Amino acid sequence: KSPPIDGDFYDLGGRLSPEDRALQLKVRAFMETEIQPIVNEYWLKAEFPFEIIPKFAALNICGVTYDGYGCPNRSYLMEGVIAMEMARVDASIATFFGVQSGLAMGSIYMLGSQAQKDEWLPGMQQLKIIGAFGLTEPEVGSGAAGGLTATAKREGDTWILNGQKKWIGNATFADVTVMWARDLDDNQVKGFLLRKDTPGLSVEKIHDKMALRIVQNGLITMKDCRVAEADRLQHANGFKDTSRVLRMTRAGVAWEAVGCARGAYENALAYTRSRKQFGKPIAAFQLIQGHLVEMLANLTAMQTMVYRLSELQDAGALKDEHASLAKVFCTMRTRDVVSRAREVMGGNGILLEYNVARFVADAEAIYSYEGTKEINSLIVGRAITGMSAFV
Numbered sequence: 440k441s442p443p444i445d446g447d448f449y450d451l452g453g454r455l456s457p458e459d460r461a462l463q464l465k466v467r468a469f470m471e472t473e474i475q476p477i478v479n480e481y482w483l484k485a486e487f488p489f490e491i492i493p494k495f496a497a498l499n500i501c502g503v504t505y506d507g508y509g510c511p512n513r514s515y516l517m518e519g520v521i522a523m524e525m526a527r528v529d530a531s532i533a534t535f536f537g538v539q540s541g542l543a544m545g546s547i548y549m550l551g552s553q554a555q556k557d558e559w560l561p562g563m564q565q566l567k568i569i570g571a572f573g574l575t576e577p578e579v580g581s582g583a584a585g586g587l588t589a590t591a592k593r594e595g596d597t598w599i600l601n602g603q604k605k606w607i608g609n610a611t612f613a614d615v616t617v618m619w620a621r622d623l624d625d626n627q628v629k630g631f632l633l634r635k636d637t638p639g640l641s642v643e644k645i646h647d648k649m650a651l652r653i654v655q656n657g658l659i660t661m662k663d664c665r666v667a668e669a670d671r672l673q674h675a676n677g678f679k680d681t682s683r684v685l686r687m688t689r690a691g692v693a694w695e696a697v698g699c700a701r702g703a704y705e706n707a708l709a710y711t712r713s714r715k716q717f718g719k720p721i722a723a724f725q726l727i728q729g730h731l732v733e734m735l736a737n738l739t740a741m742q743t744m745v746y747r748l749s750e751l752q753d754a755g756a757l758k759d760e761h762a763s764l765a766k767v768f769c770t771m772r773t774r775d776v777v778s779r780a781r782e783v784m785g786g787n788g789i790l791l792e793y794n795v796a797r798f799v800a801d802a803e804a805i806y807s808y809e810g811t812k813e814i815n816s817l818i819v820g821r822a823i824t825g826m827s828a829f830v
């Protein structure tokens with residue numbers, strides 16, 4: 440009997456409660472039966488499969504860790520496992536989920552007033568309202584903390600927003616974008632709930648991406664967009680509050696990287712066991728086994744790390760540098776795993792239908808978003824040396 444194809448070599452999943460394990464398998468089944476059959480077609484078209492939204496909503500997983508508003512109120516570990524299961528089949532769908540459930544809902548849950556939570560979270564939980572998160576700008580990426588150029592000017596009970604945002608996931612169809620802009624009066628970064636139909640707001644789809652092609656990234660332009668004071672995130676008083684959201688979501692991105700590596704490893708292992716050369720399955724060759732074992736070792740190290748990361752998060756002990764270290768390590772190791780997966784598949788490794796090429800491309804975007812390797816390294820570096828290399 441052949442051994443199972445399973446990237447969870449140390450059975451870390453065995454540490455989950457039966458209830459969490461059941462949810463993990465439910466998400467896996469959804470991804471394998473609803474997403475896998477259509478994913479390469481949509482990735483190639485660079486379109487989002489809107490028809491999956493009702494079934495996605497029926498999983499009832501948005502806002503995994505939040506209490507109330509119809510959210511599941513589960514652990515951060517569960518949230519991480521969900522991100523991994525999604526990315527194991529497709530990193531774009533995991534990213535869509537990360538933007539909706541983490542960045543957009545998380546900003547409102549962590550920094551919104553009671554009225555704002557009541558208005559937005561129940562609909563977002565059900566995916567009836569889609570959210571986006573607008574921080575990065577055409578000329579300001581890594582330097583967002585001190586460098587945002589989008590502006591907000593208060594006039595009575597209204598704010599006037601101007602500026603541009605680039606790379607904003609879900610932006611082309613979002614009902615609401617959590618928009619970050621600098622208050623011209625006190626120079627602090629504030630958050631705003633910018634509604635889709637606001638006059639002066641326009642969104643252009645970013646075309647021709649070579650990674651995460653299913654994610655609809657937009658270039659947003661705000662020209663004198665008027666936003667009511669009631670739609671300003673009431674507890675977002677500076678970039679340090681934006682960072683609280685990013686700390687939570689960066690942990691999720693580390694899990695996404697693990698999922699991406701796991702999907703590539705499992706597909707490559709299956710392929711090498713069935714592909715024959717020189718009269719034998721290529722998996723029987725020592726040099727191929729060497730690659731497989733290095734992939735598995737990286738994957739196992741990553742998984743061990745993110746399980747512990749989530750335990751820290753569940754204990755309320757997660758620091759920025761913890762999330763950053765996991766984001767750096769997992770996205771780096773994922774790049775290595777997916778490239779070996781491609782390598783052991785020969786020419787078929789670059790064909791979409793063999794389900795590894797997409798992971799190779801997508802790993803590049805995960806490597807750069809939510810803080811590049813350099814920026815997350817500097818966050819860890821500052822923590823371990825007591826010296827900031829940012830400026």
Ligand code: FAD
Pocket residue numbers: 538572573574575578579580581582605606607608609650651654656804807808809810811812813814828829
């Ligand atoms: P830059 O900041 O221009 O960096 C270029 C290079 O310089 C990098 O290697 C960087 O590490 C390096 N660098 C910069 N500063 C330093 C330094 N001090 N020391 C050493 N090296 C340095 N943003 C959002 O707000 N919302 C989204 O939904 C969103 N989704 C995204 C989806 C995708 C697919 C992608 C690719 C990006 C997304 N982003 C989003 C933006 C993303 O967060 C940025 O791309 C990222 O922060 C890096 O910024 P940048 O691309 O402008 O690169």
